[in-house]
Amino acid sequence: MTVITRNHVVTAGAGHRPMIFAHGFGCDQNMWRLVAPAFEADHLTVLFDHVGAGRSDLAAYDAGKYSSLDGYADDLVEIGRALDVTGGVFVGHSVSAMIGVLASLKAPELFESLVLVGPSPRYIDAEGYFGGFTAAQIEELLASLADNHMGWSAAMAPAIMGNADRPELGEELTNSFCRTDPAIARQFARTTFTADNRADLGRVTARTLILQCSDDIIAPEAVGAYVRDNIPGSEMKVLRATGHCPNLSAPAEVIAAIRDFI
Amino acid sequence: MPGTADDDLVDLYENAPCGYLSLGPDGRIVRSNQTLSGWLGLGPEQLRGKRLRDLLSIAGQIFYETHFAPLLRMQGFFDEVALDLVRADGKPLHVLANAAERRDAEGELLFTRVTLFRATERRRYERELVDATETAQAESRLSRGQLLAEHETAELREQFIAVLGHDLRNPLAAIDGGTNLLMREPQSEKSQRVIGLIRGSVLRMSGLIDNVMDFARGRLGGGLQLNRSSKPLALTLEQVVGELQTSYPERRIELNVDPAAQLAADHARLAQMFSNLLANAITHGAIDQPVRVDAVLGPGGLQLAVVNAGPAIPPAAMQQLFQPFYRSNPHSRVQGLGLGLYIASQIAEAHGGRLDVTSDATETRFTFRMPLSDGPA
Numbered sequence: 001m002t003v004i005t006r007n008h009v010v011t012a013g014a015g016h017r018p019m020i021f022a023h024g025f026g027c028d029q030n031m032w033r034l035v036a037p038a039f040e041a042d043h044l045t046v047l048f049d050h051v052g053a054g055r056s057d058l059a060a061y062d063a064g065k066y067s068s069l070d071g072y073a074d075d076l077v078e079i080g081r082a083l084d085v086t087g088g089v090f091v092g093h094s095v096s097a098m099i100g101v102l103a104s105l106k107a108p109e110l111f112e113s114l115v116l117v118g119p120s121p122r123y124i125d126a127e128g129y130f131g132g133f134t135a136a137q138i139e140e141l142l143a144s145l146a147d148n149h150m151g152w153s154a155a156m157a158p159a160i161m162g163n164a165d166r167p168e169l170g171e172e173l174t175n176s177f178c179r180t181d182p183a184i185a186r187q188f189a190r191t192t193f194t195a196d197n198r199a200d201l202g203r204v205t206a207r208t209l210i211l212q213c214s215d216d217i218i219a220p221e222a223v224g225a226y227v228r229d230n231i232p233g234s235e236m237k238v239l240r241a242t243g244h245c246p247n248l249s250a251p252a253e254v255i256a257a258i259r260d261f262i
Numbered sequence: 263m264p265g266t267a268d269d270d271l272v273d274l275y276e277n278a279p280c281g282y283l284s285l286g287p288d289g290r291i292v293r294s295n296q297t298l299s300g301w302l303g304l305g306p307e308q309l310r311g312k313r314l315r316d317l318l319s320i321a322g323q324i325f326y327e328t329h330f331a332p333l334l335r336m337q338g339f340f341d342e343v344a345l346d347l348v349r350a351d352g353k354p355l356h357v358l359a360n361a362a363e364r365r366d367a368e369g370e371l372l373f374t375r376v377t378l379f380r381a382t383e384r385r386r387y388e389r390e391l392v393d394a395t396e397t398a399q400a401e402s403r404l405s406r407g408q409l410l411a412e413h414e415t416a417e418l419r420e421q422f423i424a425v426l427g428h429d430l431r432n433p434l435a436a437i438d439g440g441t442n443l444l445m446r447e448p449q450s451e452k453s454q455r456v457i458g459l460i461r462g463s464v465l466r467m468s469g470l471i472d473n474v475m476d477f478a479r480g481r482l483g484g485g486l487q488l489n490r491s492s493k494p495l496a497l498t499l500e501q502v503v504g505e506l507q508t509s510y511p512e513r514r515i516e517l518n519v520d521p522a523a524q525l526a527a528d529h530a531r532l533a534q535m536f537s538n539l540l541a542n543a544i545t546h547g548a549i550d551q552p553v554r555v556d557a558v559l560g561p562g563g564l565q566l567a568v569v570n571a572g573p574a575i576p577p578a579a580m581q582q583l584f585q586p587f588y589r590s591n592p593h594s595r596v597q598g599l600g601l602g603l604y605i606a607s608q609i610a611e612a613h614g615g616r617l618d619v620t621s622d623a624t625e626t627r628f629t630f631r632m633p634l635s636d637g638p639a
Binding site: 024025026027030031094133137140141143144145193216217218242243244245248249 | 320322
């Protein structure tokens with residue numbers, strides 16, 4: 001089992017500065033399918049699935065290793081090194097923004113630039129810190145996942161079958177999109193929403209761009225501003241796109257912002 | 263009743279047996295029907311301008327934003343998504359939702375239609391299924407763990423018993439052999455008496471070890487295996503009487519048995535049982551009265567009675583005599599572990615027979631009865 005098959009690493013394009021795109025909690029590398037191809041002309045693009053998501057090797061899932069974001073960051077470092085990435089660009093969405101920050105601290109040679117889309121170093125409010133959620137709300141989320149109440153297996157399966165309206169999404173693609181083992185999803189949710197990486201921000205040395213959505217309930221603007229204020233020399237761009245997934249809802253705006261930055 | 267087809271369509275929309283929502287390109291509600299308003303307790307004007315996620319709990323919002331919103335963007339629709347809406351009164355409204363995007367020729371999003379079906383019963387059913395699965399998994403884990411633990415305990419117990427038996431019996435055999443050697447040489451009268459006492463103690467200890475081993479191995483209570491053979495009954499009984507007589511030379515033991523009677527039984531077990539009964543009679547019987555043993559082998563089977571004189575066993579104690587670790591006087595040091603009568607009764611049962619006791623001021627009588635050969639092996 002190589003890191004390439006373990007994380008279902010897919011590369012495309014060619015160029016002097018490799019770009020690694022990392023998906024967040026919920027779906028898989030298809031999150032980037034409307035964004036990554038725009039960079040293939042000038043860059044080697046690298047897409048992958050976190051272990052437990054998409055078409056990664058579920059057998060490689062280790063509850064201990066992935067109980068903290070460090071486990072995911074270690075994987076990212078392994079992927080970067082396996083592909084001989086140095087001085088590359090990291091683009092991470094949602095929780096993967098912090099995974100990229102951790103990886104850049106573990107292996108500073110990998111990335112000279114970080115693009116953090118909807119980052120949050122801590123989702124739960126703390127004294128003097130606004131994360132957007134109370135501990136009770138996060139517990140409710142984790143409990144509701146455990147209850148299977150959001151329709152994990154029962155309701156997701158029919159939703160991803162067939163797609164007459166958009167035939168360009170082949171069945172293979174739709175079937176893998178957002179497919180997650182419920183037990184792993186629960187653990188990933190716990191790891192994601194109980195993480196606290198505020199202390200790591202100040203040690204970042206890579207150039208950093210924060211892409212902040214308007215009206216993002218998961219990573220509110222105040223949280224994006226906190227990240228900007230704590231990563232030395234970072235800049236934040238507020239997108240017109242609303243919601244938590246501008247890479248899907250406003251790919252052109254995201255592409256333009258990344259291009260301007262790099 | 264609506265009069266025209268248009269009115270009928272309006273009525274169908276407003277009062278359909280499902281909730282309807284239309285979202286503008288910005289994801290905000292532009293239209294909804296009466297059915298949904300009734301379910302939620304929110305009028306159409308209160309719903310207008312809200313986003314779908316505003317109708318969800320915080321947990322539901324996170325899940326919606328990380329899963330269903332991207333799914334809708336990717337596929338242009340989602341089907342049968344389970345959502346928990348929050349009603350005006352704060353109570354949850356369990357629904358299944360279908361959603362479909364409508365885009366123009368350029369691919370720009372025009373609006374998104376959402377249809378909601380109540381799913382309270384279905385949700386309860388799903389919840390019960392999940393609970394049942396989790397319970398079953400937990401129980402299966404538990405019983406696997408217990409099995410493993412019991413298996414380990416049993417293995418450890420077997421090892422312990424084997425070592426214990428070996429360690430206890432070896433020195434006993436050495437003492438027995440030593441007294442045998444001494445008895446072959448001329449000894450003073452005092453020495454002979456001491457050697458007799460030692461041999462009696464060896465016998466008693468050997469019997470105790472047998473009892474403890476049987477009990478510890480859990481081989482009693484149905485687990486007792488018999489090794490039947492046909493032998494003269496008198497031989498087995500006389501041997502036990504002889505051994506105990508050596509230990510208690512001052513006591514009188516009267517044995518009445520037909521010297522020609524042959525009995526098919528596990529004679530080693532029979533001897534163990536008889537030895538326990540006889541030792542019990544000697545220990546508890548009146549010192550100045552003989553212990554009488556009457557063995558009668560007839561067509562109805564074997565009847566073996568061990569009788570001693572002495573005080574009657576109290577009625578309360580009679581109930582417990584055959585229970586393991588029962589001792590009439592828990593502080594007594596001479597009575598052993600209280601396993602003798604229990605094991606005797608188990609051996610009787612294994613032979614398809616039974617052990618009874620009667621006791622009054624005149625005598626105490628333990629009677630073993632067993633059928634001939636056709637009892638369970």
